[in-house]
Amino acid sequence: MQIGILEAGHMAAPLRHELGDYSDLFRQLFAPHGLSFHTWDVEGMAFPDSVHAADGWLITGSRHGVYEDHPFLPPLEAFIRAAHAADVPMVGICFGHQVMAQALGGRVEKFAGGWSVGAQSYRIEGQDVTLNAWHQDQVIVPPEGAETVGHSAFCAHAALRYGDWGLSLQPHPEFGRDVIAGMIAQRGPGTVPDALLATAQARLETPTDRPDMARRLAQFLTTRS
Template identity: 30%
Template sequence: MEKKRFAVLMCAEDSEYVKKVYGGYSGVFVKMLEEEGETWDVYKVARGEFPEDDELFLYDGFVITGSCSDAHGNDTWVQDLLDLLNKLHSMNKKLLGICFGHQILGRALGGKVTRSPTGWDIGIRTITLSPSWSFSLTSLDLPPRLSIIECHRDEIRELPAKAEVIAWSEKTGIEMFKYGDHIMGIQGHPEYSKDILLHLIDRLIQGDCIIDAVGIQARERAALWEPDKEAWKRMCVNFLKGRL
C-alpha cells in the first residue's frame, strides 16, 4: 500500500523555547496528527519556502499553521500562500487551517478577515459545535461543546456563501468552518499545550503586544480549565485522513 503523505505549511517562526522543548511548532503538529506509515514534510512558507506545482499531487493533505502575521495583510509570502491555497482547493486536496491558517483559508475562499472588534482572545475558551456538524461527529464520541486554547486578535468576519459555520463561541462567531468535504478551519489551537500557551503569553508581554493585565487574566483563565486535546486530536486526524 502506498504511504500517505502530508505537509505542514509553517506560517510562523519558531521560538527558541519551542524548538528546544518540542522540536519546533511543526513538530507539535506532526506529533498530534501523524499515524504509522505516513510521511510528513514541512515547508516554511513565511520564509518563502513553498512546494513546487509538480509536487502538489504527491500530498494527501496540508495543514496551515498559526502566525504572528496578519491573514488580511499583503506580504509577498501571504499572497503566494493565497495562490497556493487556491490551487490546492481546485485540486480538492484536504486542507486543515489553524488560527492564522483558518483565517487565510477563509480569505482564499473569498471571505473577509479583520481585527476582532472585541480585541484579543487569549486563554482557554469553550466553543459550541453546530448540531448539523456534531451529528456527523457521533462516531468520534465527541460532546457538543469543547474547550480549546485561543490566542488571536484577528478573526473571520464573513465567509463565502458555500462555507458553513460549524462552531462558535461567546466571543467569536466563526470558531470553525468547513467548505465542502475537503476544507476545515479552526480558530483555536488544538495542537497547543498549556505550557506553550503560558510561554506565548510571556512572549506577547515582552514584545509589548499585550499589556500585563491582559496576560495575567489569560493565565488565570488558563488555570481554571483544561483543553479537550484528545477530542480535538480525534477530530483533526479523522478530518485530514478523510474519515469524516
C-alpha cells in the same frame, strides 16, 4: 497518509528552543493517528511544486496578519485555491483558518473586541469543547460556500467547513499548557492587556479537548484520502 505542513510562521526563538516549532507541535498532536509529515517553510518562500505533493495539507498559525503585505501571502493564497480546485483536502489553524477564508473570498480583520488568549469554550460541530486560543484577528465574513460549524461568545466564526474539502479552526489544538505559559511570558507583555494575561494564567490548568480535536481533524483528513 502524508500530510504537508505549510509553516506560515515560527515560534519565538526562546520557545522554539524549548518546545519546538509549530510543525513540531502538530507532529506531536497527531502522533497517535498514524500520519506522516513533510514541512514546507512557506513564510520563507519554500513552496511545494504541486498540490499533489502530499495527500492533504495543514496550514499553521503565524504572527502575521493575512491582510498584511508579505511576499509569501499571494503564492500561499494561490496554493489554497489550487488545492480547493483539485479537491486535495486541507486543514487550517488560526492564521491558516484566516488565510483559507481570505483566499476563497472571505474577509478577515483585526477584531474590534480585542484579544482571545488561553483556554476558551467553543461549540464545534455540535459539541462543547475547550481549546487554547491566541489571536486578535478573526474571520468576519466567511467565503461563499463555507459553513460556520463552530463559534464562541467571542468568535462568531471559530470553525469553518468547506464541504468535504476543507476544515479550519480559529483556536489552537496544538497548543498545550506549556506553550500558552511560554507565550504569556514571552509574547504577551506589552501586546496583550494585562487583565487578559492574568485570566489566561489563572486558566492554565483548565483541561482542554486537544486529543479529541486531533482525532476529529485526523479523521477528516484520512476520510478524504
